[in-house]
Amino acid sequence: DAGVTQSPTHLIKTRGQQVTLRCSPKSGHDTVSWYQQALGQGPQFIFQYYEEEERQRGNFPDRFSGHQFPNYSSELNVNALLLGDSALYLCASSWRTMGLEQYFGPGTRLTVT
C-alpha cells in the first residue's frame, strides 16, 4: 500500500521565479491538503482539494494556487517567489473532505535565494 509521495525532495529557486510541487495521495484517498511549515513552527494550512476543486483555503495570498487531477494527485504552484516562501511544504491525503485522519508525505524543502 503506497503512502503519500511528494516530488521533488528539495528545490532551490530564485526570488521572483515560479515553482510547482507535486503530490500523490495514499491509495484509497480522494482529498489532498497542502501545508507550509516554516522552521521551528507548526504546519500552516494552505488549501484543500476534493473532486478537483479547492474546498477550503487558509490565509495565503493568491500567489499560491493548486490543482487536483482526476487520479486525485495534486500540484501546488507558487508564483513570484519571496524569500519568506522558503519552507517545508507538506502534502496530506485523507478520505473525503471532512478533515478525517490525514496522512502526510515526506515534504518538499523549498529554498528561495
Next chain:
Amino acid sequence: GIQVEQSPPDLILQEGANSTLRCNFSDSVNNLQWFHQNPWGQLINLFYIPSGTKQNGRLSATTVATERYSLLYISSSQTTDSGVYFCAGSGGYQKVTFGTGTKLQVIP
C-alpha cells in the same frame, strides 16, 4: 479559527522516564490527531483520537472533548522518541489547525 496550544514547548528526559504532553483547543473539535515529526521532517501518525483513550505500545492518548484538551503519554522513553510532537484538530468542515509543538529530547 480554532487556536491550539501545546505544552510544554520543550522537554528533556532521561531514557526510561515517562512524560505527558498536553494540547488545549479554543473550541470544540471533532477531528484530532497526534503526530511525531522526525528530524527529516516526516510527520508520522501516532493517534487519530477525537475522543476517548487509545494505546499503542509505549504510547497512549486521551482526549476529553467536552473540556477541549488531549494528552499524549510516553512511557519508558527511548532516544528514538526524540523529535517534535504536534497535535492538530478541526471542527466539522473547518480547516485543520496545528499546535506549535513540543520538542522532546531523550538523552541516554
